[in-house]
Amino acid sequence: MKARRIVALLSQKGGVGKTTVTMQLAAGLTGRGYRVAIGDLDPQESASRWAASADPSSPFPAPVGSLRGGQEDIARSLRRAGMASADLILLDCPPSIEHGHTLAALELADVVLLPVVPSPTDLWSTRAAERLVVATMARRPALRGALLPNRMQRTALAGDVLEVLREFTLPVLDAVLAQRNAYAQSAVTGGSVYGLGRAAEAAREEVERLVSAVVDLTGVKK
Numbered sequence: 001m002k003a004r005r006i007v008a009l010l011s012q013k014g015g016v017g018k019t020t021v022t023m024q025l026a027a028g029l030t031g032r033g034y035r036v037a038i039g040d041l042d043p044q045e046s047a048s049r050w051a052a053s054a055d056p057s058s059p060f061p062a063p064v065g066s067l068r069g070g071q072e073d074i075a076r077s078l079r080r081a082g083m084a085s086a087d088l089i090l091l092d093c094p095p096s097i098e099h100g101h102t103l104a105a106l107e108l109a110d111v112v113l114l115p116v117v118p119s120p121t122d123l124w125s126t127r128a129a130e131r132l133v134v135a136t137m138a139r140r141p142a143l144r145g146a147l148l149p150n151r152m153q154r155t156a157l158a159g160d161v162l163e164v165l166r167e168f169t170l171p172v173l174d175a176v177l178a179q180r181n182a183y184a185q186s187a188v189t190g191g192s193v194y195g196l197g198r199a200a201e202a203a204r205e206e207v208e209r210l211v212s213a214v215v216d217l218t219g220v221k222k
């Protein structure tokens with residue numbers, strides 16, 4: 001496959017921000033001149049619906065394709081959709097580590113990001129997802145993985161959970177997305193925090209930092 005790097009967004013459960021991170025990351029990377037394509041692997045098609053909500057006068061900046069089937073089918077669809085010529089492909093996974101699409105994405109990926117909401121219950125499901133990624137890394141040492149704190153709040157509990165996360169096997173990415181309306185709002189407008197004006201400035205700064213961290217992790221250079 002010609003795509004230079006594939007990044008999979010993966011988690012054991014829904015609601016941690018896989019789709020939100022996928023879309024903001026796609027917008028941020030595109031803004032830096034990378035050619036980005038999004039593979040929507042979730043049967044709920046949130047990423048596709050997100051992009052479809054955009055006003056035709058300002059379409060979502062990256063193409064989104066629905067991909068189905070096993071690893072070979074997905075790899076073939078990526079080639080057929082012309083996605084393989086992108087610098088970066090972001091794969092938005094279904095909310096389960098048992099789902100075939102998640103396992104296929106994991107095999108195809110160069111980098112896996114695990115968004116995690118810093119709450120005690122989310123730690124347990126993150127452990128399970130992490131085990132799967134670490135086991136895959138044992139077979140494919142080139143695979144890189146990182147935890148991405150999302151919906152971070154400035155509470156003592158969130159801080160404590162973040163400390164626990166730092167003891168996980170995978171590194172915690174040097175980028176955090178806070179709990180912000182701008183993230184939810186950009187789903188409604190079918191865009192990203194880059195299109196929300198001054199009110200979303202703090203969110204944009206977070207996404208910029210995330211983009212830099214992902215560029216470093218993938219090693220993709222323009």
Ligand SMILES: Nc1ncnc2c1ncn2[C@@H]1O[C@H](COP(=O)(O)OP(=O)(O)O)[C@@H](O)[C@H]1O
Pocket residue numbers: 011013014015016017018019020021046095150151152177178179180181183184185187
């Ligand atoms: N950092 C954030 N701040 C505020 N709301 C968020 C944030 N990240 C995600 N959300 C909201 O949480 C919900 C679940 O996010 P989503 O990206 O759909 O998760 P997933 O794809 O993992 O199921 C959505 O309503 C989304 O708008």
Ligand SMILES: [Mg+2]
Pocket residue numbers: 018019020042046047092093
């Ligand atoms: Mg989703």
